[in-house]
Amino acid sequence: MYEKNGEQYFIVDSHMHMWxxxxxxxxxxxxxxxxxxxxCFHAYMGLGPPETHWPIEKFMxxxxxxxxxxxxxxxxxxVGIFQSTYLLEWxxxxxxxxxxxxxxxxKHPGKLIVNGRFDPRDGDLGLKQLEEDAKxxxxxxxxxxxxxxxxxxxxWRLDDEQTKPFLEKCNQLGIKxxxxxxxxxxxxxxxxxxxxxxxxxAATDNPELNFIIExxxxxxxxxxxxxxxxxxxxxxGLSVVIGGLMFARPRFFAKVMGELLFWVGEDKMLxxxxxxxxxxxxxxxxxxxxxxxxDSFSDYPRVTDATRxxxxxxxxxxxxxxxxxxEFQVSEEAGAPAAKEDAELVETA
Amino acid sequence: MxxxxxxxxxxxxxxxxxxxxxxxxxxxxxxxITSLRFxxxxxATADGDVEVLLRLPxxxxxxxxxxxxxxxxxxxxxAVPGVRSxxxxxxxxxxxxxxxxxLAGGQGFTGAFPGETEDDNxxxxxxxxxxxxxxxxxxxxxxxxxxTGAGPEQVVSATVADLPDGPEAGRCLELREQLGxxxxxxxxxxxxxxxxxxxxxxxxxxxxxxxxxxxxxxxxGGICRSLLEFRHKLATEPQEVxx
Numbered sequence: 001m002y003e004k005n006g007e008q009y010f011i012v013d014s015h016m017h018m019w020x021x022x023x024x025x026x027x028x029x030x031x032x033x034x035x036x037x038x039x040c041f042h043a044y045m046g047l048g049p050p051e052t053h054w055p056i057e058k059f060m061x062x063x064x065x066x067x068x069x070x071x072x073x074x075x076x077x078x079v080g081i082f083q084s085t086y087l088l089e090w091x092x093x094x095x096x097x098x099x100x101x102x103x104x105x106x107k108h109p110g111k112l113i114v115n116g117r118f119d120p121r122d123g124d125l126g127l128k129q130l131e132e133d134a135k136x137x138x139x140x141x142x143x144x145x146x147x148x149x150x151x152x153x154x155x156w157r158l159d160d161e162q163t164k165p166f167l168e169k170c171n172q173l174g175i176k177x178x179x180x181x182x183x184x185x186x187x188x189x190x191x192x193x194x195x196x197x198x199x200x201x202a203a204t205d206n207p208e209l210n211f212i213i214e215x216x217x218x219x220x221x222x223x224x225x226x227x228x229x230x231x232x233x234x235x236x237g238l239s240v241v242i243g244g245l246m247f248a249r250p251r252f253f254a255k256v257m258g259e260l261l262f263w264v265g266e267d268k269m270l271x272x273x274x275x276x277x278x279x280x281x282x283x284x285x286x287x288x289x290x291x292x293x294x295d296s297f298s299d300y301p302r303v304t305d306a307t308r309x310x311x312x313x314x315x316x317x318x319x320x321x322x323x324x325x326x327e328f329q330v331s332e333e334a335g336a337p338a339a340k341e342d343a344e345l346v347e348t349a
Numbered sequence: 350m351x352x353x354x355x356x357x358x359x360x361x362x363x364x365x366x367x368x369x370x371x372x373x374x375x376x377x378x379x380x381x382i383t384s385l386r387f388x389x390x391x392x393a394t395a396d397g398d399v400e401v402l403l404r405l406p407x408x409x410x411x412x413x414x415x416x417x418x419x420x421x422x423x424x425x426x427x428a429v430p431g432v433r434s435x436x437x438x439x440x441x442x443x444x445x446x447x448x449x450x451x452l453a454g455g456q457g458f459t460g461a462f463p464g465e466t467e468d469d470n471x472x473x474x475x476x477x478x479x480x481x482x483x484x485x486x487x488x489x490x491x492x493x494x495x496x497t498g499a500g501p502e503q504v505v506s507a508t509v510a511d512l513p514d515g516p517e518a519g520r521c522l523e524l525r526e527q528l529g530x531x532x533x534x535x536x537x538x539x540x541x542x543x544x545x546x547x548x549x550x551x552x553x554x555x556x557x558x559x560x561x562x563x564x565x566x567x568x569x570g571g572i573c574r575s576l577l578e579f580r581h582k583l584a585t586e587p588q589e590v591x592x
Binding site: 219221225226252256259 | 562
């Protein structure tokens with residue numbers, strides 16, 4: 001629970017990591033990639049307030065105590081959701097595997113949720129692994145990277161035939177939340193990871209699953225927004241949106257938030273700090289204070305106390321079945337869902 | 350010793366080449382590579398041998414966009430009268446060697462990256478971004494007409510002949526030409542991405558959608574400009590007024 005100005009807020013951080021990118025964990029011969037990856041992440045930390053920056057040594061491997069202080073003590077996070085990222089080609093024990101995240105989750109029962117992964121190109125073995133992981137980690141969600149290369153393949157799509165059995169399996173296993181990374185990437189060349197059309201099709205075909213688009217396709221948000229208005233089960237994951245823009249580019253942040261509130265709506269937007277890239281505290285505190293900078297934004301939906309409560313915790317709590325004490329909830333009518341005008345607008349599209 | 354006559358011929362040739370290059374647009378930002386300061390060097394001899402160097406904001410700019418710009422540059426320079434040979438080189442880019450070799454050998458995108466891409470002409474990608482650019486530019490012109498007193502009916506019944514003079518409207522017509530959308534004086538002033546005329550009850554949605562597209566394009570443009578300035582220590586240009 002985060003407290004500010006006498007008010008208390010229920011916080012679900014829907015996107016965090018517990019990684020080990022220290023040199024001891026670099027795979028021999030792959031050091032340049034292991035080092036390059038973590039240095040790139042560290043540069044992103046530079047987009048937050050200077051007093052929250054860490055030296056690269058700490059950034060490569062932070063301790064359990066660092067995590068507990070930053071996330072629970074200072075950040076007031078009630079429940080955190082780990083998005084596992086394997087990268088076993090570069091890091092001996094992985095960058096942050098479900099197993100590594102689960103170790104931390106076991107220390108804090110009821111406070112941390114572990115999400116898994118799958119890669120449809122792994123075929124039957126991948127399906128079996130997913131089943132095992134689901135049992136072992138009690139999976140409710142997965143994080144997917146469609147731009148990942150695998151054994152000569154240059155990426156995959158959520159609407160590929162080979163993906164269908166995996167989404168079916170998720171549904172059978174009770175894995176309801178499919179987080180998909182859609183942001184700027186370099187490779188592969190001809191399957192641009194910012195293009196969310198594959199999610200559009202998969203979301204229509206799997207109405208019982210929720211699709212959370214991490215980083216909302218930044219910096220090209222328009223395709224995502226148009227799609228999200230048409231798919232009731234598509235959500236906006238705000239990791240990197242708040243951490244990367246709120247402090248560094250406040251006017252652009254205001255525009256992006258205004259567009260997301262208009263097209264996607266405050267009921268379908270989820271806060272995620274992307275810890276260890278950024279600490280949650282300054283993001284939560286700043287967002288509780290945040291509003292549009294001036295009158296030139298008057299055409300966008302208003303930001304209310306209910307808006308902030310939903311985005312910072314209530315929306316993710318609903319997707320993950322997290323019990324929220326009554327005092328933190330907002331009334332059904334509170335706030336403004338995506339403007340009614342949208343519904344009409346979509347029909348004329 | 351340099352002959353003054355040939356020097357002025359060189360200068361003339363260089364000017365013509367730069368003029369031709371100003372017709373090459375960054376497909377995503379929809380601005381000429383010359384005003385984006387992507388042309389870092391342009392050398393022309395009196396005999397018509399031309400060398401152009403292009404630099405992009407970062408060494409990691411998307412290879413497909415980089416290839417389109419470099420190939421377009423080569424094509425327009427070759428078409429300049431009196432040009433005998435053309436070399437277009439992408440400098441300091443992580444796929445520069447592959448792209449330069451493919452360009453010099455007259456190969457397409459797959460020639461640059463054999464086995465890594467199946468998309469040879471990149472025309473679908475180009476068309477997608479031309480449509481986005483058209484949406485963004487038309488909406489600025491439309492908003493200007495609305496701001497100066499035109500009503501929704503007036504705006505949707507306007508024809509190309511009614512469009513205000515200016516580079517924005519002019520560029521809209523160029524984009525329509527490239528997309529194969531009619532743009533004669535009697536054609537509708539504002540069209541949907543598929544070429545159909547805009548109708549009055551779609552106007553609000555269309556403007557909102559266009560604002561979203563503009564936000565994305567401006568964000569990318571802003572990022573590219575600041576990265577280029579930072580990387581090459583260029584003087585900062587005045588910021589565009591966000592629309």
